[in-house]
Amino acid sequence: MPDTFYYTRCPAPTSTGVSAGLGILQERLAGLGLRPQALQDVEDPEILRHHFEHGIPNLLREGGNIPPIWARANGARTRLLGITWLDEFQAVLVRADAPAQTVADLAGKCFAVPQSTGHRLDVARITALRGIAQGLRSAGLTVADVTLVDAPPQAVALGARGKESFDAELALLDAGAVDAVWVKSAAGAAAVRSGRYRVVLRIDRLADPLLRVNNGTPRTLTFHEDFIAARPDVVRDVVESARRAVDGIAQDRERLWGILARETGQDPADAATAFEAFTPDNLIPDLTPGRLAALQDQADFLFDQGFIPKRVDVSEWALDWRDL
Structure with a gap:
């Protein structure tokens, strides 16, 4: 398993983005013996394409649900470790x-x-x-x-x-x-x-x-099966530290809007308007029945409209990080 560990997220509110924005994600990965690397800072197109395809094991992806559902339907060996639901504008x-x-x-x-x-x-x-x-x-x-x-x-x-x-x-x-x-x-x-x-x-x-329900509602956190098997300790630590990061900044709205504005490339005032529904639970990855059902609704839409080649069973895809 390579020492470099890539993390990628969409230009949207994610627990990974909050954790990275606070420096917590990078610190935890380094403490676990890995070299953290934001995928967006990589120039190699063969690596970059895995933001969508998730074909390499040493990558976590959090963000819009269309790419991970599409990747799973096309054979990517990923598991769904968490779902967030922050209603956006x-x-x-x-x-x-x-x-x-x-x-x-x-x-x-x-x-x-x-x-x-x-x-x-x-x-x-x-x-x-x-x-x-x-x-x-x-x-x-x-x-x-x-x-x-x-x-x-x-x-x-x-x-x-x-x-x-x-x-x-x-x-x-x-x-x-x-x-x-x-x-x-x-x-x-x-x-x-x-x-x-x-x-x-x-x-x-x-x-x-x-x-x-759409690409950003709900959002997904996925890891590759091979990495989960090789380093379950990293998976547990990353998910748990991301959850703590969101909970820790929840009351400091000005700082939170600043992080979300950087993540979305927009003005903090627009981020505050777009994500006014925020509560800590919204951005903490979990596998609640309601979130799983919503993601299944999205997966079924993608299949019914011909955007993916086969139906994705979300319940089979999901894996509770606390069981690792």
Whole structure:
């Protein structure tokens, strides 16, 4: 087993990101005889691609659930050690001067959908399609009731944790080429703060938790089976220290928003708006029945829509770190 241990997370709130932001993750890995290395600081594309594919054993990944579900469906030998559920800002936006007041008013209208290049898994596109479908579903509509308009392709580097953006979709909205866009997180909050757009639906505030499910709700923490077998002590320590890191900073909201802003590449004020639902439990990895059920709902959506080649059974994938 290599001495270098890679950790990777998405530009989103994660327990790993909080732990790394406080220096705890790096300190714990070094104390266990490993050389900690953020995957995003690596230049080798053969290593970087494992942010999505998770084909190397010496890697932990935490973040959006689409890549790990996709990797598992494509044969990656990973195990699910934890799930977090921090509802982030998710909204359907129209122009500020648009007549639409509700999602139901958007029947027969056009939604922008992003396109990404640089990897065979277009996470941004799948996420937007899921968000649009969830928003329409809340009003008794389906994607068949609207027209999807492709935004110009945007290059996404392998393993990138760069600033999340909805610029391509919002440009279509500004130009009148579409009637609505789906946005999320701090970047979505920033768009609303600009005053150019109006929210017709806050998906993250819907009462039914399954209507809030998307790539970032819930998020997953995964390790490779080979590493778990070789170093269960590291796995236990990393997960436990990440849980303690979140709990320890929970009351210092200013510092927390600063860390989440760095993780998302956004302004701290937008991070505070996007993740206003934060409580310590939201960001502590666990395998509660509700979180497992939500992740299964997402996995089934990906399979039903043809985004993954086979169904992923989340209960079989899950492994409680306390049993190691």
